[in-house]
Amino acid sequence: MSLVKYGLIFLFTSILSFHYCNGERTKDRMYINFKATTLCFRRLNATHQTGCSSVRGGTKGVIHYCTKQDDLEFILRNGTAGPYVPLLPVDFLTRGLITVLKNSSKIAGLVLYMNNETITSFSHDLQCPNENFGVPNTCSKDERHGMWNPEGTGLIFEDMRFPIFYVDDVNEIQAAKDCFQKFNNFSFETQKDRPLCSVQLNSFMYGAKNTPTCIRRSNIVTNLNPMRVCDPLGDKNVWATLFPLSEYNNKTEEVKPILGQKYIIISARSDTASLFDRTSGAESPVTGVVTLLTTAKILKKMLPKNDGNYNTNILFILFNGETFDYIGSQRLVYDMEKGNFPVETENGTSIFLPVIKATDILLFVELSQLSRGDGTVYAHRYKVDQMNDNFTNLLVSNTRFPTIFEPSDGTLPPSSVQTFLKKYPNISTIVLTNHKGEYANRFYNSIFDNRNNINYKYYNTTDVPIDSLQKHLYQVANTVSKSVFQLITGKVWQDETDESEFLQLVNELLHCYLEDQNCKLHQAIGKQPQKIQDNTTLSLYVGIDGSPSDATTLMGFLLGWFTGDIVGNSTQNCTNFSKNYAFRFYNMSVSMDNLNTTKCFRMVMNFTEAVSPAFIIEDYDWSSNLYSSWTESTWGDISMRLFLKPTVAQESMTMAIGCISFIFSFVLVYLIKSRSHILFTAEQVQPIPVDC
Template structure:
């Protein structure tokens, strides 16, 4: 009976332990949530690399942890840098202090383990705007522009363009700690009220007692050193079924559309292509934060509005043998050493490649365009903030004297100013010894002497004080959210860009045909207004919904904010690129009355692309169903990836082409939690060690008595009733 009693006791204890431990398994997630508070932000500073350097931010593999301290006054800097007794710290700071000078001091102190930047743009009491700020360099893209080795113009000796930037640029420094932006007010409230003020804020200069509130920042980047190293590691042959990637080249697609359809079997006239261009991308310090209102959007909107206006004259230009072709071009990756324009010049100038060549399964056989075919180049840059109320025409002082026809460029300038004068658009040209501002055309002028003008809103330094930064917001160019405004007609920017688009449309028409444009050739103000709203505020706008491929409609509906203008990596096509491509196709193409299955080029048509889009809402539809539409046009996507990644044996240190890559990263996460004192942690560890040693003793005792505790009975007599 004694053995039976022991067995029942052991079984009872095991049962009780199971019942006691079971809730801890089922409530594991709930327990974790009681320990940690996860923040919503995913807006991290991430790592990029070029042929010689790594830039940006990263955390350790397990994340960086530090006690939270809010920088409110200069005394808080002393606390962080020397007086605070509980390093390392995670710093919470506002946008005024987040600049290169303060950042360098904090990182160099080695007492800071991470930085959080308040960026609640809807509430300026939380995010005070600096007078000027740019994450870019004061002389953007100079190392890959046409003036890099020129003794008079290199490094912006003649003119510093980006006064909000610095010589190196915050974006282009390497930081050893993670940094996150906080665009959500709830996150800021949790950090300040729930965490810092409750547990950490010193009382009359005296540190608070434990527990203290800490922050963990996970921003692990896999690539390191430079693009050469991470590319070699990524391309290393392994036996793994899923090879490890460490970085990917930056890049996307350029958008190209010609007014004429010159088949590959036809002859293109000499100097018969006018390039009308702008860029589609920008950069900033933090992931997801690329508003680019003046830096990028004003140029895109202007080019698209001109395309719609000139689309009405497409057939006339097509049928006129002597009319010059107009090639609408939108470049990607320009903020990272002219990726898109460099690739186009490479394709135009190379004997091994053809331009244009559609990136798709269908071959588009347009007559190739070479650098020698370019008649002139007109580029639209920032045009939203007019210096002295004017728009400024820039030309290049180096190639201008080398043009075959010295009067061609001056005639272009005079014609543009004359048309602008009739339409009340004030245009002026800068002095002839002023170099070009950062512009895609520089990559073309490095290879050929082309009559080229760059149209901007600044004569000298940028009027945009927030160039390539998270502060380049719609409100800074006086564009309001019409979804929150009863009368949208007050936006002067819409009218200004409409008048500019009309001026450029009439100018390009005359440049192409040699004839004055009809007075009916005008840009549509409603189109300009719609484009500004879609790109800057509302990605769910009707224009985007109408233009999207039905297969991508779900991703459009799920998007929670306007799409970013960062070029990203070349593995996928950006949503901004896709939508701009489809909109340009509608403006320069024609709708074909056919079904979705039949929306493809016939065998005898190799000069057009056919796109199927959602189209307009069905009449009287109650379920948001759409009719669908097939668009026939010459609009196509071409490669916007640096040639450096495609040239065998390329000299990475030559400085010829952009070598930017982006690191692969782990999931991003920021969370807050309480940390006890070192004494408490030591006590806990010691207690754990004691419990472990006691458990060893108990296990040893049970093992020694196992023949009594666990021996099976040799007789059935205990179970006989």
């Protein structure tokens, strides 16, 4: 009976121990991991490296929470327990600050957080973006009014030499602040003599020096699994035409290219960037992209077919990678020169599509930053000619209050147009923007170029105010559409478009790019990204060369949907039609308000490479500065975590105890082994009987 009693006591004790012991790993008790972090990473070009990197294994430093400039200056002068990692308000980030921190041996890294102060400007692109790859003398640094982006610090293109993280979770920042207050924020003279709250920033970048060096290292075959240390920046350009480029025979499925056409290009850029691995891009490029897509939809309603046998077609293009020295437009010009647009050819001819050259461009209209501002849209004409002057007059005559179009002659803001004009100076071009001189956008290419920057509000009703962003972008798109219609047909568009329909279209497009990628439009085309959550936004960063990004794919299929034709009911056979580069067939919803009714759409839309020609030209001269040479470094684990750093004395004691234990264990093992015959009795082996 006593045995059963003791057994029950043991079982009860075991259950209690399992219940109260959580089995937490030692490292999880040592560290507090931060999840809502955004890092500054490394990019490279032909001459140098830019961005940030930690040391291999992570950079460690003592936390110092700062709310004002004096707090930072205090540790730079009086810090005794460095190296430090200051926690600074994000609006402290300036070129002057980075210069000071780079020259100080007391700084190991930097963590930025959002404070309650209103940020009036935050742009870390150049004051003259892409100045070395555009038309010369279109931006001046001599005077403030000569710069397009006067708020630009150029830090995106600066080599920081230490890791920088941005944390936007207030709870995580509060945890770091509490840790600092408890362990660090007193008796600074004796900081080195006590445990201190510290942080480890792990963002080691494998690429280094410049693009030629990292490409060479990536191509070295040292084992069966070579490691790439950098990849070319790139994605896909998107193009579509209003009218088919080829004649399609439904019976024989024969495709014949339509030759001899001229083209009006309506373009916008589709990418943005920031100092960190997160983008917003509300003003640039979203306003331009939304205006282009709306223009395509309106023109399809105005000109559903080429009934007048017009010799002019409309080519819509979304250029990717334009932030980094016009990657997308450079590649398109290169492909046009080689006879490889819109499809790659072997001898400059195609059996499916006409080969389009730069000389076939009748007019090039680019839609740039177009938020409302004061309602004025400026038509930048670098060189005034008969074509762009005529089109500008059409814009002015077709506009409606409160939007106003105004010409701006002799000016050329950073735009894809610059790539074409640099190679073909006689092309007739117009760039439409909301600024005549310097950018109205004070957050150009930054994480704060968000919906608040352009005063966007989603209206989930049919009532969209007259002074809203949606109304303004619709009027710009409608004016451009009417002017293009008049230029092609020679007639004035008489029927008014359904304003409420297109206002809701603009409203939903902005919602897709600024608030929720799982929106009705993306559901309608059936191309939503997999495994997405509601209320998440698309990344508009160009990324690295590979398959199209989610943003590029969605923009492309929306453009194809808006310019496509319904050719039948939605069946499995729709996607089984003969496929070639001239036509694509997809089952899509008839409208965003009728998602359950689908039809078979035929579209003239496709993707072309948006990777710099520098990476496909054999033995390219990297010093020529002819093409963009940007690459992105590869990296491993990214992490940021808090821990309590022991004092030097504690570290020394721990090391001493470990060494003593190590030596003692060797001595103990030796003694036990040398006296094993005394300590352990050898087993007596009984002889096996062999004689029975």
